[in-house]
Amino acid sequence: MQQTDFLVIGSGIAGLTYALKVANHFPDKTVTVITKTQADETNTKYAQGGVAGVMDEEKDSFEKHIEDTLIAGDGLCNEKVVEIVVKEGPERINEIIDYGAEFDKDASGEYALGREGGHSEFRILHHKDVTGKEMERALLDKVATCTNIKLINHCFVLDLLTQHHLGYLVTKATPDICCYGVYVLNEYTQKIERILAKITVLATGGCGQAYRATTNPKIATGDGIAMVYRAKGRIENMEFIQFHPTALYEPGVSPSFLITEAVRGDGGILRNKDGEAFMERYDVRRDLAPRDIVARAIDSEMKRNGTEHVYLDCRHMDKEKFIHHFPNIYEKCLSIGIDVMQQMIPVAPAAHYSCGGIKTDEWARTSIQHLYACGECASTGLHGANRLASNSLLEAMVFAHRAFLDSVGKVNAIDFEEKIPSWNEEGTTEPKEMILITQSVKELQQIMSDYVGIVRTDVRLQRATRRLDLLFEETEALYKATRVSPQLFELRNIITVGYLIVKGATFRKESRGLHFNTDHPQKSDLLQNIIL
Structure with missing residues (x-):
C-alpha cells in the first residue's frame, strides 16, 4: 500500500498542469502521477490545431469569444463557466509559455493567430500542426524538475476507493460518497496495489475508442468516466460525441490521422465526389461552420452520393505556407501517395471529442468528495452540446488551475483511510482466450458506429441498447x-461508456448540437442536461 498527498490519474495537459501547481505550492508534500502507458501518450499529444485565447484585446474581445462558444454549444453551455474559461484563459496560456511552450510567430515577432470553424476572429495559438505535442513536451520538461512529483508509467487504475470498499452500501442517493484513492494494476509486477490519497484528480481523457473510426489513441477508453459511474458519481451529457469532420480516410487504419480544422481556417475547401464545394448549401459560414454542422453535412453528402469520404481541396493554397504550417499533414499525405498541392485529400468524420463526462462544478469538484476531474473526462459546462474548436486545451488548463486553488486549502484537513482491504481475486483464473476480449471490443465499436454515430434514430438506439446489454453480461461474467x-x-470501461452514450441519446427527445435524431429533428424548448 502506497500513500500520497495528491494523486493525479492521467499525464496530459490537465493532469500535469495540476501536478506542477500543487508540487510547487507544497514542496514538502508528495504528488503522484499515474499513466497507463508512457507519460507522453495522451490525447493532448494528438491535438493538432491549437489553443484559443483572446491575446490581443484591440483586435478581439472576451465578449466575442464568449459569444462564439455559446453559439457552438447550442443553448446548453453554462454561461458562468464560459466566462470563467474565456477570461482566465490568457493567463493560463502565458503560464505554459513561461514553462517553455513555443507558439508560432509572424515576421514581426507577434503570435501568428489562426482562425477555425465557429470563431469570429483570429485567436488560435499553434505550434505548426503539433500544438498539443509541444505543450505536452513543455509540461513534461517542467515536471522533471520537480523532486516531489513521482511519475509512474504502465500503471493501470482499476477502481476508485470509496465507502463501498469498507462494507457500506453506496448508491447515487448517498450524500457523502468520499474518494480515498485507487486500486491499480502495476504492469511491471503484475500485482494489484492500493494507492491511498488525500486528494485524487481524474485527468483520464476521452473515450473515442468506443467508435470504429476515431482520431483518439488506443488509450482513450473512457476509464475515468466509467470508474466514477461505478463509484455512483454523476455523469452528464454523454450523448454529445463530437465527430471531427476531417480525418484522413484510410480504410482499416486506427486511429485515424487528423486533418486539423486549421487547414480549412487557412482556406481549404470541402468538395464532394463531383468536385462541388458543397458547404454553402448547409451553412452561410460554409467550411468554417461549427463542427457539428460540418460533420453532418459531410455525412449527408456521403450518403447522398454513396461514397465513403469527401475531399479537402488544398491545391489552391500556397505550398511554402502550407508546408510551414502543416508539415506533418504534408508528410503524412505524401507517405500514402497524395501530394496535397496536386491532389485532394480524402477525408471522413471520425469520433473525436466527448463534450459530456464526469459532472463538475466551476472548481472541478465532482459529486464525490475529495475527487476532482478536469480535461476531456470532465463535463464542466463549457462545451454544452458542441465544443468550439481549440477550446479544449484552454479548458484543461483553466480547470486544472481551479482544482489546484480549491484543493490546496483542504488537503491538510484530510486523513488517509488505511482500513481499505486488499484487492480480492479469490476464485479467478488466468484468461484462456484473449479473443473473448478483442472480439467484444470490435462488436462494441461496430454497434456504436452503426447505431449511435452522427445521425441517430429511436430504432437504432433501441438495437444498440439490447446489444450492449448482452455484451455487458458476457463481459461481467468474464470479469468475475x-x-x-x-x-x-x-x-x-468502454462498454460502460457506450451504455452512457446510448442512454443519454435515448433520453434526449430532440436534436441539439452533436446529437441528431431523425425521429426528433426539432429542438425542444426545454434546455436540459441529461444526468446519469
Whole structure:
C-alpha cells in the first residue's frame, strides 16, 4: 500500500498542469502521477490545431469569444463557466509559455493567430500542426524538475476507493460518497496495489475508442468516466460525441490521422465526389461552420452520393505556407501517395471529442468528495452540446488551475483511510482466450458506429441498447471468472461508456448540437442536461 498527498490519474495537459501547481505550492508534500502507458501518450499529444485565447484585446474581445462558444454549444453551455474559461484563459496560456511552450510567430515577432470553424476572429495559438505535442513536451520538461512529483508509467487504475470498499452500501442517493484513492494494476509486477490519497484528480481523457473510426489513441477508453459511474458519481451529457469532420480516410487504419480544422481556417475547401464545394448549401459560414454542422453535412453528402469520404481541396493554397504550417499533414499525405498541392485529400468524420463526462462544478469538484476531474473526462459546462474548436486545451488548463486553488486549502484537513482491504481475486483464473476480449471490443465499436454515430434514430438506439446489454453480461461474467488485465478493464470501461452514450441519446427527445435524431429533428424548448 502506497500513500500520497495528491494523486493525479492521467499525464496530459490537465493532469500535469495540476501536478506542477500543487508540487510547487507544497514542496514538502508528495504528488503522484499515474499513466497507463508512457507519460507522453495522451490525447493532448494528438491535438493538432491549437489553443484559443483572446491575446490581443484591440483586435478581439472576451465578449466575442464568449459569444462564439455559446453559439457552438447550442443553448446548453453554462454561461458562468464560459466566462470563467474565456477570461482566465490568457493567463493560463502565458503560464505554459513561461514553462517553455513555443507558439508560432509572424515576421514581426507577434503570435501568428489562426482562425477555425465557429470563431469570429483570429485567436488560435499553434505550434505548426503539433500544438498539443509541444505543450505536452513543455509540461513534461517542467515536471522533471520537480523532486516531489513521482511519475509512474504502465500503471493501470482499476477502481476508485470509496465507502463501498469498507462494507457500506453506496448508491447515487448517498450524500457523502468520499474518494480515498485507487486500486491499480502495476504492469511491471503484475500485482494489484492500493494507492491511498488525500486528494485524487481524474485527468483520464476521452473515450473515442468506443467508435470504429476515431482520431483518439488506443488509450482513450473512457476509464475515468466509467470508474466514477461505478463509484455512483454523476455523469452528464454523454450523448454529445463530437465527430471531427476531417480525418484522413484510410480504410482499416486506427486511429485515424487528423486533418486539423486549421487547414480549412487557412482556406481549404470541402468538395464532394463531383468536385462541388458543397458547404454553402448547409451553412452561410460554409467550411468554417461549427463542427457539428460540418460533420453532418459531410455525412449527408456521403450518403447522398454513396461514397465513403469527401475531399479537402488544398491545391489552391500556397505550398511554402502550407508546408510551414502543416508539415506533418504534408508528410503524412505524401507517405500514402497524395501530394496535397496536386491532389485532394480524402477525408471522413471520425469520433473525436466527448463534450459530456464526469459532472463538475466551476472548481472541478465532482459529486464525490475529495475527487476532482478536469480535461476531456470532465463535463464542466463549457462545451454544452458542441465544443468550439481549440477550446479544449484552454479548458484543461483553466480547470486544472481551479482544482489546484480549491484543493490546496483542504488537503491538510484530510486523513488517509488505511482500513481499505486488499484487492480480492479469490476464485479467478488466468484468461484462456484473449479473443473473448478483442472480439467484444470490435462488436462494441461496430454497434456504436452503426447505431449511435452522427445521425441517430429511436430504432437504432433501441438495437444498440439490447446489444450492449448482452455484451455487458458476457463481459461481467468474464470479469468475475478471470484475473484482471488492462485489456479486460478497458473493455469493461468502454462498454460502460457506450451504455452512457446510448442512454443519454435515448433520453434526449430532440436534436441539439452533436446529437441528431431523425425521429426528433426539432429542438425542444426545454434546455436540459441529461444526468446519469
